[in-house]
Amino acid sequence: MEEHHCQHLLGELSAYVEGEASEALCAEIREHLAGCENCRAVVDTLNKTIQLYHTLPQPDLSDGARQRLYRTLNLEALLKP
Amino acid sequence: MSEVETEREMIERLRAGDKSACAQCVEQHASGVYRLALRMLGDEAEAEDVVQETFLSAFKAIDSFEWRSGLKTWLYRIATNAALMRLRRKTPLAVSVELPEEDGAETVPTQLFDWCCLPENDFATSEAKTELEAAIRELPEKLRAVFVLRELEGLSGEETAQTLGVSIENVKTRLHRARLWLRERLSGYFTELARSHEEG
Numbered sequence: 001m002e003e004h005h006c007q008h009l010l011g012e013l014s015a016y017v018e019g020e021a022s023e024a025l026c027a028e029i030r031e032h033l034a035g036c037e038n039c040r041a042v043v044d045t046l047n048k049t050i051q052l053y054h055t056l057p058q059p060d061l062s063d064g065a066r067q068r069l070y071r072t073l074n075l076e077a078l079l080k081p
Numbered sequence: 082m083s084e085v086e087t088e089r090e091m092i093e094r095l096r097a098g099d100k101s102a103c104a105q106c107v108e109q110h111a112s113g114v115y116r117l118a119l120r121m122l123g124d125e126a127e128a129e130d131v132v133q134e135t136f137l138s139a140f141k142a143i144d145s146f147e148w149r150s151g152l153k154t155w156l157y158r159i160a161t162n163a164a165l166m167r168l169r170r171k172t173p174l175a176v177s178v179e180l181p182e183e184d185g186a187e188t189v190p191t192q193l194f195d196w197c198c199l200p201e202n203d204f205a206t207s208e209a210k211t212e213l214e215a216a217i218r219e220l221p222e223k224l225r226a227v228f229v230l231r232e233l234e235g236l237s238g239e240e241t242a243q244t245l246g247v248s249i250e251n252v253k254t255r256l257h258r259a260r261l262w263l264r265e266r267l268s269g270y271f272t273e274l275a276r277s278h279e280e281g
């Protein structure tokens with residue numbers, strides 16, 4: 001990651017992985033990636049990282065916590081199972 | 082009824098102290114507020130406290146609700162502030178270990194091994210999941226709030242900006258840095274895993 005070009009590319013990567021980069025920029029990035037193993041590794045693993053955190057399970061409030069919340073808010077009478 | 086009208090009616094009912102409106106608001110938003118607090122704090126009991134605080138202060142301050150943000154954004158803003166306050170109480174020096182901010186500096190990658198093509202099984206283990214959750218918990222505070230709202234709770238860039246009181250440009254920059262930071266942090270674990278396969 002010493003080359004000036006790699007640095008420049010790094011700032012644009014989020015737009016690139018989200019498909020928001022302009023066509024000209026995409027072409028420039030693709031050309032750079034073809035010749036730069038380091039940047040290829042960064043793009044690949046960045047994509048993988050994004051994919052991984054999007055598949056994390058979504059925790060939810062437990063039934064007990066929900067009951068306590070209703071009690072705190074004086075809403076017990078409205079607590080549905 | 083349009084979404085805006087539904088929300089307008091909801092706010093009017095909340096202002097009038099309508100209990101069924103309060104319950105409806107809790108049903109709609111409590112899970113999201115809880116996940117936000119849990120990802121920010123990494124502790125279930127503390128996250129539950131934040132949920133209670135959030136709805137208590139929201140219902141109390143409903144008269145000061147301003148229409149420029151939606152109800153959800155407003156609740157998330159209260160919850161984020163409550164979570165950040167707890168974090169600061171726990172680690173008052175956290176500010177000094179933050180990455181340089183607003184200076185345009187990027188998180189320069191140092192981990193350059195390409196672990197993206199490890200067998201899928203390696204990504205599905207509970208160890209990998211634990212590693213990812215720990216990484217999110219360790220994200221620098223300012224990056225974490227943006228990351229959780231935008232990427233885990235799916236708020237738009239504009240909603241995230243409103244929730245945190247920062248510009249949309251700032252949200253983009255922080256999100257980019259959060260992703261690079263997580264990539265770097267996960268690279269340590271997955272690179273070692275790949276090496277151990279090679280040796281094994």
Ligand SMILES: [Zn+2]
Pocket residue numbers: 003005006009032036038039040
């Ligand atoms: Zn490069």
